[in-house]
Structures are given as structure tokens and as C-alpha cells.
Amino acid sequence: MTGAKSLGEFELIDRFFSRPSSVAARSDVILGVGDDAALLCMPAGADLVAAVDTVVAGRHFPLDSDARSIGHRALAVNLSDIAAMGATPAWATLALTMPRADEQWLQGFADGLMALADAHGVALVGGDTTSGHLTVSIQIMGHVPRGTAMLRSGAREGDLLVVTGTLGDAGAGLALVTARMATDDRAASDHLIERFEYPIPRVQFGIAARGIANAAMDLSDGLVGDLPKLARASGLAAHVDVGRLPLSRAMQSLGWDDQARDWALAAGDDYELLLAVPPTRLDELSDAAHRLDLKLTAIGELRRGNGVHWTLDGRAFSAPAHGYDHFL
């Protein structure tokens, strides 16, 4: 017989992350946590979509972040990748490295992660816990009807560039939560911090945009980091009017104009979607966004050529040099 374990890895996963409500609700989970691997049933005629993203304490979120926010964000950044493909998320595995098995912390982390998983019907089907510096790596799997996924490479000349929601909020939220910026406007501050701590992946909109948009990607590294990837993958030049970048009412109310624009361009972490859509289909896409109470803003277009060209008030604009990159 094995000896008594204080909080072994299997027990950890079983205790904090196994929820009959989410796992049992998916009839396509033949076998979830508890064997060597999970067994999952793919729908017929679908492509499998898989992505992985890691968040590291002190690097992707402040060391003193609320455990619930860390759990939420770790899954949200992965759901956002699935959203960008127009796919339906289904299953996730969790690789959790943490200094020690603190039950209160784990409860908060699991609450944040599982609440978002439940909201999107995602089952946690595998996990691994190791001790070390707090690092959360989630792999998400989903599916999309064969051949219908939105790629970065699908944009065509003349397509409009549109973004969901508002940009820069997470950058402002991070500045506020780390006290690099301060304001007396509590409501605005709370909103922006919420946008950093609990980003909402645009999963439903991604699914709705499939078949309308020609290309899509999510904005994790900020426009200046991400837009060049879409332009390059599609072999086109992106032209963006910086004056059109959508700012939230909270952001506008603070009056941090130049800083707000820089956040919108380069801060990242907003997890909005960037899409390329033919002008003739913009109304259709806007209707889809409207039905989901989601703002949609055309910020530019794709033309023959390459690179990203920023303008402001009709003149060339020099954007911040780069978005977030882990080894810069």
C-alpha cells in the first residue's frame, strides 16, 4: 500500500479541479482526469484545433495577483486563441507549477479557472502539478467544421481591418494595479483593472465571424506586435488610422490621451480579435457583433504591398517600436 499523502498531484487535481458539473456535462469526454491520458470523442467532419499558452508569475501578471484572476487569465488567453480560429473550445489540460500546495490559493485559482471553463462548456481533462516558481501552462483543444477555420493568412487586398471591443484597457489596468499610474476616478480604475484581471475571450464572436471574415487573430501582444503577423501571413500591407483605435469610456474619461493611444497600440493583454473582412460583408459582421453586445470598429485596410503603415490625422505616425515579447 502507498503511504498517506498530504496533497499529492492526483489528489490535488481531483479535489480542486474535477467538477461533475463540467466534466460529466460533456458526453464527448470518455475518460477525463485519472488515467495516463484523457480519451476524447471528436465530432465527425471536424478539424481538431489545439493551442498552448503559459503565464508566469511576475512576468505575465504581478506576483501579488489574486489567485482567482490568475486562474481566469490562464484559461482566457487560451480560449482567445480558439476564438481567433472561429473554433468551439471543448477540452483543456493544465500544467501547474507552484512553490507549494497552498489550499486557499488553489481554491481561488481553481474557482477562477473553472468558472470560465464552465461558462464556455470546457472540460478540464488532464493535469500535472509540479513544485517550482508559479507557472501556469494550459493547452486547449477544440474543433471547427472541416476547412472553415479562420487563419491569419486568409486576408485579401481591399479587406477592412476591424477589431472587437476596445484597446489599451488591459495596459491601463496593469499600470493601475501596479500603481505606476493613479486616479481618483474609482469607477474607471475598477473597470480598467477588471479588463486586465478578467479578460473576456471573444469565443462566441469568433464562431459567428467564421464564414464572414477572411482572416483573424487575437490581440495578445498589442496591435504593433500582432498586426504585422497577419499582414505578413496574408502577403499584404496593413494601413491603420491610429485615430480610429477604439478606446473605452473609462479610458477616455481619464484624459491620458497619448498614453492611452500607446497602450492601445502596444500594451497587449486585451485579448480582443483583429479580423480582415471584405467591405461588402462588414454589415453582416457588425450585426453579428451587435447581437453579442460587442463593439466592432474598422481601423484600416489591407492593400497590396507589405508592412504596417500607421497614420494619424492624415500624416504618417511613428508607432511604438514593438509589442510585448518575452525575451526583449
Next chain:
Amino acid sequence: MTGAKSLGEFELIDRFFSRPSSVAARSDVILGVGDDAALLCMPAGADLVAAVDTVVAGRHFPLDSDARSIGHRALAVNLSDIAAMGATPAWATLALTMPRADEQWLQGFADGLMALADAHGVALVGGDTTSGHLTVSIQIMGHVPRGTAMLRSGAREGDLLVVTGTLGDAGAGLALVTARMATDDRAASDHLIERFEYPIPRVQFGIAARGIANAAMDLSDGLVGDLPKLARASGLAAHVDVGRLPLSRAMQSLGWDDQARDWALAAGDDYELLLAVPPTRLDELSDAAHRLDLKLTAIGELRRGNGVHWTLDGRAFSAPAHGYDHFL
């Protein structure tokens, strides 16, 4: 335009881990590294098999381990999970956290990982690099004909317990490589260290055992850590004759008898398979092992009851209390 990047995450993956030979060789990889997510084509009539395992420097391998070994082991431990299900591995994603982007280290790591990936026809279809303490998390995906996967829970009363290969070698190898033990027998030492640094996942045997064995799991945490899980999942008692545990010739030549037995029971990291097979089908399973030049040893059986009961020379034996657990 984005500014010049020294070694950004996308470039890292592209440069060290993208191999036309492995990725392009799989016609089921519709889209690999380079978009928000990978797009993969599942074979018809198959179940998806997914597992995740993380290795942390200083915890799962010595801090000064060779980069090539770290890359090999990180994938091997995952392939072993796939092998335990009797599944065919197909795709993997990599979440790599490392202190800095050292090109020489990365080259060795990628060589070790990709050589093993190529050997099993596995395509690396996604990746994420972050900076921090060296932590490697791999999720592997594979498939198995619907309903044929080997589970831990499938064992039946009267089944024999068998293990592949030899046990305890990796434990001895780790003791040698960390200089906790020493020997003048260079050949034996090299063999045991190789068993720790470059474990061979039993993928081909797992596939061959499917349909013959009633249950299977891999031995990552040692028999004392793992066997209770199989017994519990199957609702049976495991009876093991400790004298039958297979030891390698290298291990036997060192004459570390009691220590060798303890490693075989509790050290873990051997990544051999433990299977439950009806006595009437043992020959068939042995033939399958023989065709793969793999040793197969019956070490006990499953009876009505619960728990694990160890005997040595006909008497009850007190096994070490527990296998490897990350939070003990």
C-alpha cells in the same frame, strides 16, 4: 512595422523546432506552428488521446543536465502516457520556460526533443516560450481506434501483472549522475545513466498489447506509487513477488542488492509499462514483446480484495512507503 527582435518567441520556435522533415511528413497537420492554434485532422473512427507532463529543472532532473537529455525526457514522459493507453502518438505542443534564450542550450534541447519526435513520427504543432526557471511542459495528442484504449480500470480477477524491460535502472542512473553512488564499472554506470537520461517510451509495445492486455499504465512514479492506482481503478488487490522484479544485467553486476530492489520498487522514472493480462493470453503478449526485443516479466497477479500486497521469499515484505510525489 515591428522593431528588430533578438530572439522572439515565434522566431525561437521557428528556428529550433520547425522541421520540414517531421511536420511536413504528416499529412494530418493542416496548420502547425505559426497561427493562433494548430489545425489537425483526426482519423475517422478514432478517439483522441491527450496527456500533459511537466519537468522542472532541479526537481525532475539535475540542474546541470545535458540539454539534449532534457529535451528527450520531456517528450519521452509524455510518449510513455500515450504508450500506456495503447495509442498512436501524433502531435505535441511545447510550453518552454527558461531563464534566457541561450542558443547553444536550445540547439541541444531541440535536438533531443526532435530526434525522439521524429523516431515516433510526432509533429510539434504549437509552442510557447516564456522566461523563468527552466520548466518544460509538453502536451501530447494521439489517437486510438474507438473504444480500444487500455485503461487502468480494465483489469480482471486472476489477471497476471507484467512489466516491460527492467526496473530501478533510472533510479540507479540518477544516483550515479548526481554522485550519490559511485562504481568503477564504467560500462554498467554508462548504461544506467543512459536509462535515466534517455528513457525509451514503450510506444510500439503499447500498440501491440492493445486487445491482449486488460489494463495498462506507465511506471513513472515507481511500482509502489503506481501499482496501487491500477489496483484501485480496477477494484482489485495486487499481489506482487518482490523477488521477481526484473533487474538489468548492469544493475545486477554492481551487487547493490537491497538498494537495487528499493530503486526497482520506488525510484520511478523508468517509464516501463505495467499491464494486467489474462493468464491464457500471456504467451501472446510475450510474443509481441519478443518481436520488439523487449523483456516481459510476470511479477504477480490480481485477486479479489484491495490494496497492494508485497511478498519476498514467501513472506510479507514491507515496501518503501511511497513513490515519487511532487509535494512530499
